[in-house]
Amino acid sequence: MRFFWAFLVGGGLCVIGQLLIDLTALTPARILVLFVVSGVALSALGWYEPLADFAGAGATVPLLGFGHLLAQGVLSAVERHGLLGALTGGFSAAAGGIAASLVCGVLASLAARSKDQC
Amino acid sequence: MKISKEEYDKLSRQVSPKSKLWTDCLWAFFVGGTICLIGEGLRAFYQTRGFILTDASALASVTLVVLSAILTSLGWYQKIASKAGAGTLVPITGFANAVVSPAIEYRVEGLVTGVGAKMFVIAGPVIVWGMMASVVWGVIYYFLRPMLGG
Amino acid sequence: MxxxxxxxxxxxxxxxxxxxxxxxxxxxxxxxxxxxxxxxxxxxxxxxxxxxxxxxxxxxxxxxxxxxxxxxxxxxxxxxxxxxxxxxxxxxxxxxxxxxxxxxxxxxxxxxxxxxxxxxxxxxxxxxxxxxxxxxxxxxxxxxxxxxxxxxxxxxxxxxxxxxxxxxxxxxxxESGGPPYVRAVTFGQVTDYGIKDINNMGAAMAPAAVSTLLTFLRDSGEKTENFDRIFTGDLGMVGSALMEELCRREGIVLTNHDDCGLLLYDRGKQEVGAGGSGAGCSASVLCSHILPELRAGRMRRVLFIATGALMSPTTTLQKESIPGIAHLVLLESER
CATH class of the missing domain: 3.40.47.40 (Stage V sporulation protein AD)
Incomplete structure (x- = not known):
């Protein structure tokens, strides 16, 4: 059942993104920023956690989940370190994804070559 | 010419073909859903290997990032994305693609001034504004906490 | 003279x-x-x-x-x-x-x-x-x-x-040689009708093409039907439709219009969006199609109107609209 909801919720969040692309003048970069900031806001309001419990990767893999991750990280860091946690929490929580992308980027730049699209 | 800018704007909107909303959304739904499904599968797999839920989640994300980087390097991610639109943009694989593709593209401008400087040219805004939002939330939470009785 | x-x-x-x-x-x-x-x-x-x-x-x-x-x-x-x-x-x-x-x-x-x-x-x-x-x-x-x-x-x-x-x-x-010949030229002026979408350059350039064509017709006293073909450069599907509509509003029915961006590719089979573009598009269509046709005498009088969108990535980010330009060359197969 978890798999079904992951597929449905993940696909649904992508459809929201597609509707924003097709129906508004928002560029993809703006939509991604909107998703991440919305993820932080929804998580702060306590609305994203239930979705993540329910849909698993369907909620955490889309960029809204990245925002949720940042917000959660900040929350627990503030609990432990006070105001300093507001600065350290986000990056600590997101470190895995960002560092993985960064390392992959460096490796790919060494291994792969830019190719024509035709 | 007789036409005004306002009229021309209206006319160009009429003539310009619109995106095929239904097809686009179906593609986005199935491709995006499938990526999340793979993510869920990976998470379940790592859990059976004894990782706790949060670590399994993080490992699943990292695995998706690596898969996306491989597809990007082969030039396949771009081919899927040309159909899937937001289906490949919104998941974390899209974030990885946005980091890896400039790294490959700007390699010819050098490892420091090309790869280093331009790797986050597309994904940078997501990190900047995501971080800003999280810091703002952290500060609010810090002052809100005593009132919540924490 | x-x-x-x-x-x-x-x-x-x-x-x-x-x-x-x-x-x-x-x-x-x-x-x-x-x-x-x-x-x-x-x-x-x-x-x-x-x-x-x-x-x-x-x-x-x-x-x-x-x-x-x-x-x-x-x-x-x-x-x-x-x-x-x-x-x-x-x-x-x-x-x-x-x-x-x-x-x-x-x-x-x-x-x-x-x-x-x-x-x-x-x-x-x-x-x-x-x-x-x-x-x-x-x-x-x-x-x-x-x-x-x-x-x-x-x-x-x-x-x-x-x-x-x-x-x-x-x-x-x-100075001397065989056909085709360059009979006349019109340098166009920058024309901007406020289009800002860089993914719709045909719409940004169409008014420039019409403006240059109208200038040439006024200066020469010619009519569009005097030409075998009127080629525009890179308006694509959207820009071509807009050009024909703009001409219609000026009282000109374009029946002999072709666009280099639509000639270079087969939009039905090749995924090229609204058509081809780029400085090499009109240049290669000119040299692979228009000039050979003129030289062979299959066309006698042709207008070649290449159009350009004069924005940069910087001006686009600064939300400027896209200025268009079009220059016209009258090519003939006889001197």
Whole structure:
């Protein structure tokens, strides 16, 4: 059942993104920023956690989940370190994804070559 | 010419073909859903290997990032994305693609001034504004906490 | 005597097209005009290690073929006008390192071929050059990485976006020789109707094409039906429809209009959005289709109106609208 909801919720969040692309003048970069900031806001309001419990990767893999991750990280860091946690929490929580992308980027730049699209 | 800018704007909107909303959304739904499904599968797999839920989640994300980087390097991610639109943009694989593709593209401008400087040219805004939002939330939470009785 | 009437220049000793050549890449080799190209290279790197070098190599090959087919040595050229889409026109600059020819670098985006041809025509007709050459190129990959995104980035193109051609075209003009001839030219003025969508450049350029066409018709007293064909450069599907509608509102029914962006590719089979674009698009269509038809006498009088969108990635981010430009060249098969 978890798999079904992951597929449905993940696909649904992508459809929201597609509707924003097709129906508004928002560029993809703006939509991604909107998703991440919305993820932080929804998580702060306590609305994203239930979705993540329910849909698993369907909620955490889309960029809204990245925002949720940042917000959660900040929350627990503030609990432990006070105001300093507001600065350290986000990056600590997101470190895995960002560092993985960064390392992959460096490796790919060494291994792969830019190719024509035709 | 007789036409005004306002009229021309209206006319160009009429003539310009619109995106095929239904097809686009179906593609986005199935491709995006499938990526999340793979993510869920990976998470379940790592859990059976004894990782706790949060670590399994993080490992699943990292695995998706690596898969996306491989597809990007082969030039396949771009081919899927040309159909899937937001289906490949919104998941974390899209974030990885946005980091890896400039790294490959700007390699010819050098490892420091090309790869280093331009790797986050597309994904940078997501990190900047995501971080800003999280810091703002952290500060609010810090002052809100005593009132919540924490 | 050459004469100037309004904004149009008429040459009484029309310069002759001594020779021309078109070079293209893989997509172009799969398009309907493939047979007219002199060289088609399916490896679009052209054996080079950066896309900028690839474009220069392609332009160098085009220059070589053009001179060869014209029977003119590089030293015999008095002037060469060349341009491309790269920042600071580097594709042309680097090509011209290896050609010892007085060089005038041009930038008018996709309108550069008509600009160069018109200028070369003026210099030859005015007796300031015995032989002059015009050339332009564009490369899909060099343009993508400069104007849009890295090639591996996953983005979906909007249906109004156009595909930058990987192609180059070159023409040599001389004082005397066989057909075709450059009879008249109109340099257009910048026209901006407030279009801001960089994925809809056809819409941004259509008013410029109409404005230049109307200027020419007024100056020459001609009617559109006097021409076998009116070719616009790179308006694509959207821009062509807009041009025809704008003309209709001015009381002109265009029945003999073709667009280079629609001729270069088969939109039904090739995924090129609203059509081709890029400085090399109109240049290669001119040299692979229009000039051969004129030389063979299958067309007698043709208007070549290349259009350009004059924005940069910076002005786009600053939310400026897109200025358009169009230059017109009247080509005839008889003197």
């Amino acid at each position: 050459n004469r100037r009437c309004g904004k149009t220049l008429f040459f009484d000793q029309p310069p002759s097209v001594l020779g021309f050549a078109a070079v293209g890449g893989k997509r172009e080799s799969e398009g309907p005009l493939a047979d007219g190209f002199d060289l088609l290279e399916t490896d679009t790197t052209f054996g080079e290690k950066s896309w900028e070098r690839s474009e220069s190599k392609m332009q160098a090959l085009c220059a070589e073929l053009t001179l060869q087919k014209s029977g003119v040595a590089a030293e015999e050229l008095d002037l060469l006008f060349s341009g491309d889409l790269e920042n600071q026109c580097t594709a042309s600059n680097y090509t011209l390192r290896d050609l010892a020819v007085p060089f005038v670098g041009l930038y008018n985006a996709c309108a550069t071929m008509a600009e160069g041809l018109a200028l070369a025509g003026c210099f030859v007709a005015g007796g300031l050059a015995k032989r002059a050459m015009a050339m332009t190129s564009s490369h899909f990959c060099a343009a993508e990485r400069q104007f849009r995104f890295p090639l591996e980035y996953g983005g979906k193109r909007t249906p109004t976006s156009q595909w930058t051609a990987t192609a180059a075209g070159g023409v040599v003009l001389g």
